[in-house]
Amino acid sequence: MAATRIVQQVSIFLENKSGRLAEVCTTLGAHDINIRALCIADTSDFGILRLIVNDPAKAASVLQQAGFSVGQTSVIALQIPDRPGGLGGVLEKLEAVGINVEYMYAFFVRREGDAVVLFRVADDVLESTIRLLQEANVPILSAEDVYAL
Amino acid sequence: MAAIYNPRYETIAREELQQLQLERLQATINRCYKNVPFYRRRLEALGMEPEDFQSLDDLRQLPFTTKQDLRDSYPYDLVALPLREVVRFHLSSGTTGSPTVIAYTANDLAHWTELVARNLVAGEITREDVVQIFFGYGLFSGGFGLHQGAEAIGASVLPVSEAELPQQVKIMQDFRSTALIGMPSYALAIAEAMEAAGVDANSLSLRVGLFGAEPWSEERRQAIEERLHIRAYDIYGLSEMGGPGVSGECPERCGLHLAEDHYLVEVVDPATGEPLPEGEEGELVFTTLTKEALPLLRYRSGDLSALDSAPCACGRTVARMRRVCCRTDDMVIIHGINVFPADVATVLASFPEVSEHFQLVVEQVGVLDELEVRVELAPQFFSDTIRGLEGLEQEIADKIRANLGVGVAVKLVEPKTIERSIGKAKRVLDLRDKE
Ligand SMILES: [Zn+2]
Numbered sequence: 001m002a003a004t005r006i007v008q009q010v011s012i013f014l015e016n017k018s019g020r021l022a023e024v025c026t027t028l029g030a031h032d033i034n035i036r037a038l039c040i041a042d043t044s045d046f047g048i049l050r051l052i053v054n055d056p057a058k059a060a061s062v063l064q065q066a067g068f069s070v071g072q073t074s075v076i077a078l079q080i081p082d083r084p085g086g087l088g089g090v091l092e093k094l095e096a097v098g099i100n101v102e103y104m105y106a107f108f109v110r111r112e113g114d115a116v117v118l119f120r121v122a123d124d125v126l127e128s129t130i131r132l133l134q135e136a137n138v139p140i141l142s143a144e145d146v147y148a149l
Numbered sequence: 150m151a152a153i154y155n156p157r158y159e160t161i162a163r164e165e166l167q168q169l170q171l172e173r174l175q176a177t178i179n180r181c182y183k184n185v186p187f188y189r190r191r192l193e194a195l196g197m198e199p200e201d202f203q204s205l206d207d208l209r210q211l212p213f214t215t216k217q218d219l220r221d222s223y224p225y226d227l228v229a230l231p232l233r234e235v236v237r238f239h240l241s242s243g244t245t246g247s248p249t250v251i252a253y254t255a256n257d258l259a260h261w262t263e264l265v266a267r268n269l270v271a272g273e274i275t276r277e278d279v280v281q282i283f284f285g286y287g288l289f290s291g292g293f294g295l296h297q298g299a300e301a302i303g304a305s306v307l308p309v310s311e312a313e314l315p316q317q318v319k320i321m322q323d324f325r326s327t328a329l330i331g332m333p334s335y336a337l338a339i340a341e342a343m344e345a346a347g348v349d350a351n352s353l354s355l356r357v358g359l360f361g362a363e364p365w366s367e368e369r370r371q372a373i374e375e376r377l378h379i380r381a382y383d384i385y386g387l388s389e390m391g392g393p394g395v396s397g398e399c400p401e402r403c404g405l406h407l408a409e410d411h412y413l414v415e416v417v418d419p420a421t422g423e424p425l426p427e428g429e430e431g432e433l434v435f436t437t438l439t440k441e442a443l444p445l446l447r448y449r450s451g452d453l454s455a456l457d458s459a460p461c462a463c464g465r466t467v468a469r470m471r472r473v474c475c476r477t478d479d480m481v482i483i484h485g486i487n488v489f490p491a492d493v494a495t496v497l498a499s500f501p502e503v504s505e506h507f508q509l510v511v512e513q514v515g516v517l518d519e520l521e522v523r524v525e526l527a528p529q530f531f532s533d534t535i536r537g538l539e540g541l542e543q544e545i546a547d548k549i550r551a552n553l554g555v556g557v558a559v560k561l562v563e564p565k566t567i568e569r570s571i572g573k574a575k576r577v578l579d580l581r582d583k584e
Binding site for chain 2: 009011013020041042043048050067068069071073102103120
C-alpha cells in the first residue's frame with residue numbers, strides 16, 4: 001500500500017512582503033485547518049512556504065480562493081531513530097542508488113522519541129524510494145498518521 | 150537669428166504651405182491609386198477617385214493605414230514603384246516576427262537627407278562640428294539618416310555605433326568631438342563611462358547633442374546637459390515615415406518643428422479617430438507628401454502629441470509638435486527596440502505556469518534602462534523549489550529575448566497583485582527619471 005505512504009504537502013508562493021505569511025496562517029485557521037509542519041525556502045525576491053496540514057486538499061482550495069498561488073507536492077515522512085547517525089544512514093541508502101533528495105525538513109512533534117523528517121524526491125522516483133526504504137526497514141509514516149499527528 | 154537650413158520651406162507662409170500640401174497630396178493619392186492595389190481598393194470601396202480630393206480636409210474620408218497593414222504587406226506589397234527604382238531598404242526595429250519595411254528611391258534618400266540636415270541646423274550643428282553618431286547603422290534607419298544629414302551640412306562625422314563605451318570616451322577626447330547624436334539613454338551611459346574613467350567634462354570639446362528614437366523626459370534632458378556640459382535637443386522620426394527627420398527642436402525648444410512640406414500631420418482622438426482641434430493632445434497621423442517608393446496615407450503613429458502652428462521666435466513658420474512622451478498602444482522603447490505588450494503576452498501564453506496578468510516595468514538602473522516583466526503565477530503552480538521557479542523565470546526571459554530581441558528580467562509575483570484598470574490593462578509602468 002505504497003499510495004498511502006505518500007504525504008501531500010501544500011506549497012505556497014510568497015513574495016517577500018510582510019504580512020503574507022500571517023495571512024496564510026489566518027486563512028487556514030479560519031477554516032479549521034491545523035499546520036503540522038512547515039518550512040520556508042526563500043531568495044531575495046520570493047519564498048516558497050511548504051506546509052503539512054491535516055487536510056491538504058481543503059487547504060489548497062481555501063488558499064487559492066484567498067488569492068495565493070498554491071501547489072501540491074508528494075513527499076515522504078520518515079521516522080528517524082533518535083540516535084547519532086540516524087538520519088545519515090537513511091540519506092546514504094538513498095544516495096547509494098542515485099536518488100536525489102530535493103529538500104527535507106523536520107516535524108514539530110516527535111513521535112515516541114524519534115524525529116519525523118519530511119523528504120522530497122522527484123515524482124518519478126517516489127515509488128522506488130518508498131520501496132527501497134521499506135526494504136531497509138526505515139519506518140515510513142502513512143499519510144493518515146502524518147495528517148493526524 | 151540662428152541658422153535655418155532651408156528658409157524657402159521652413160519659413161514658408163502658411164497659406165502657401167497649404168497650397169503646396171494640397172498639390173503634393175493630390176499627386177500622392179494619384180500615385181497610390183495607380184500603383185498600390187491596397188490603396189486602389191480602399192478608394193474604390195469608397196467610390197472615390199483621385200480627382201475627388203479637392204481640399205486637404207477631403208483626406209479625412211480615407212480610412213487610416215495601420216502598423217498591421219504594413220505588416221500584412223511585408224515586404225513589397227505597398228511599394229509603389231518597380232524595384233529597379235528602389236535604392237535602399239530599412240526595417241522597423243522591434244519584433245522579429247513581423248517587421249515593417251521602408252523603401253527609398255534616390256529622390257526619397259535626397260529628401261530624407263535634407264530633412265535631417267534641417268534638424269541638425271536647427272539643433273545648432275554646423276560644418277565646424279565633429280559629430281559622434283552612436284545610433285545603430287543597419288536595418289534601423291537612425292544611423293544612416295543622421296549620417297547623411299550631417300555629411301550634407303559638411304560636419305565631420307564619426308560613425309561610432311560599433312564602439313564600446315570606453316572607446317566612445319576616448320574618441321571624444323582624441324577627436325575633440327563637439328556634438329553627440331544618438332539615443333538619450335546611451336548619452337547617459339557615455340557620461341557614466343566618462344565619469345568612471347575620471348574624465349572631466351570640462352576637458353572635452355562637447356557643446357551640443359541631438360537625441361531621439363526613444364521618449365525622454367525633461368529631467369533626463371537636464372541630467373544629460375549637466376553631466377556632459379552640452380545643450381541637448383530632441384529629434385523625432387518614425388521608420389514608417391522614413392526614419393529621423395520628421396521633426397526637431399530649434400534653439401527656442403518650444404516643440405519640434407515638423408517638415409510640413411513633406412508630411413501632412415493630423416492629430417486625432419485615439420479612441421474615435423476623429424480629428425482634434427489644434428492644441429489638443431491626440432494621436433499623430435501622418436500622410437507622406439513626397440515619398441515615391443512607399444507613400445502612406447493617414448498612417449497612425451501611436452505617438453501622442455499636440456500641434457501648435459503659431460509662428461516661432463526662431464523664424465520658422467512650420468508647426469511644432471509637443472515632445473512625445475506617451476504612446477496609444479503602450480509600446481515601450483528600450484535600447485531603441487520597440488517592445489509591444491501584445492508580443493510579450495504571446496510569449497507568456499505559452500507558459501501554463503503563469504497567468505495572463507503581467508506588467509512591463511521600465512527602470513533606470515544606474516544610467517541604463519532595464520525592462521522587467523512582472524507576471525503573476527497561475528493559481529496552481531507546478532514547481533515548489535527555488536531552482537524550479539528561478540528556472541521558469543529564466544526560461545521566460547530567454548524566450549522573450551529570442552522572439553522580441555530584447556533582454557529582460559522576469560519576476561514572478563503573486564496572483565492578483567498586478568493592478569487591473571477598467572477597460573484597457575495598465576501594461577506599462579515607466580519609472581524612468583521619476584525618482
Ligand atoms: Zn523654432
